[in-house]
Amino acid sequence: MALKERIQATIDSEDVVLFMKGTPEQVLCGNSARALDALRAVGAPVTAVDVLPDPAIRQELQALSNWPTIPQVFVRGELVGGADIVQELAETGELREKLDSALGEGWQHRGGEERTVELTDGSGPATLRLVP
Amino acid sequence: MTVRLEELLRAAFPDATELAVEDRTGGGDHFQVTVSSPRLSGLSLVDQHRLVYDALAEPLADGTIHELRIKTRGGG
Numbered sequence: 001m002a003l004k005e006r007i008q009a010t011i012d013s014e015d016v017v018l019f020m021k022g023t024p025e026q027v028l029c030g031n032s033a034r035a036l037d038a039l040r041a042v043g044a045p046v047t048a049v050d051v052l053p054d055p056a057i058r059q060e061l062q063a064l065s066n067w068p069t070i071p072q073v074f075v076r077g078e079l080v081g082g083a084d085i086v087q088e089l090a091e092t093g094e095l096r097e098k099l100d101s102a103l104g105e106g107w108q109h110r111g112g113e114e115r116t117v118e119l120t121d122g123s124g125p126a127t128l129r130l131v132p
Numbered sequence: 133m134t135v136r137l138e139e140l141l142r143a144a145f146p147d148a149t150e151l152a153v154e155d156r157t158g159g160g161d162h163f164q165v166t167v168s169s170p171r172l173s174g175l176s177l178v179d180q181h182r183l184v185y186d187a188l189a190e191p192l193a194d195g196t197i198h199e200l201r202i203k204t205r206g207g208g
Binding site: 030031066067068069079080081082083084085088089 | 177178181182185189192199200201202203
């Protein structure tokens with residue numbers, strides 16, 4: 001699978017995807033931190049993708065999403081926005097409503113689980129590696 | 133630099149009822165922009181922000197803007 005398809009597959013298959021600079025354990029950008037904090041504030045499950053290891057991830061993502069900046073947050077395949085929008089929606093309560101309608105109300109019981117997905121470059125096997 | 137960004141936004145949103153550009157750090161590359169315009173009415177936040185990104189595509193692409201925070205409102 002090409003990188004573009006792997007990005008799309010991640011967006012399509014994960015409940016909440018955060019494309020960010022760094023990882024939840026080591027955030028390397030203020031805006032990525034704001035988006036992550038907003039998701040954490042509502043206790044959302046987060047699947048994080050670090051765009052820094054390969055510039056092609058960011059290029060392909062921007063072409064797919066028609067959104068020029070990082071971070072980007074997707075819920076069930078839909079672009080919710082960048083840091084400003086996610087922060088605003090978290091503050092107004094709309095983020096919870098969006099998660100309720102997209103994921104069903106059970107998502108709160110998942111305790112804000114976080115994991116990181118690595119999109120390996122084209123030279124490796126076309127698989128998703130889950131990093132605990 | 134804030135003047136240039138204001139001009140670009142004014143051109144994209146000539147009927148804006150609120151239009152502000154703030155240099156957040158004083159360094160000329162971290163900006164907070166606020167736009168209220170009827171042109172944004174009825175659009176999702178994602179599409180509202182896309183219009184702002186479109187208006188500022190050039191300074192975003194050439195690296196003039198290192199970090200951009202956006203606040204948009206529809207209505208007049």
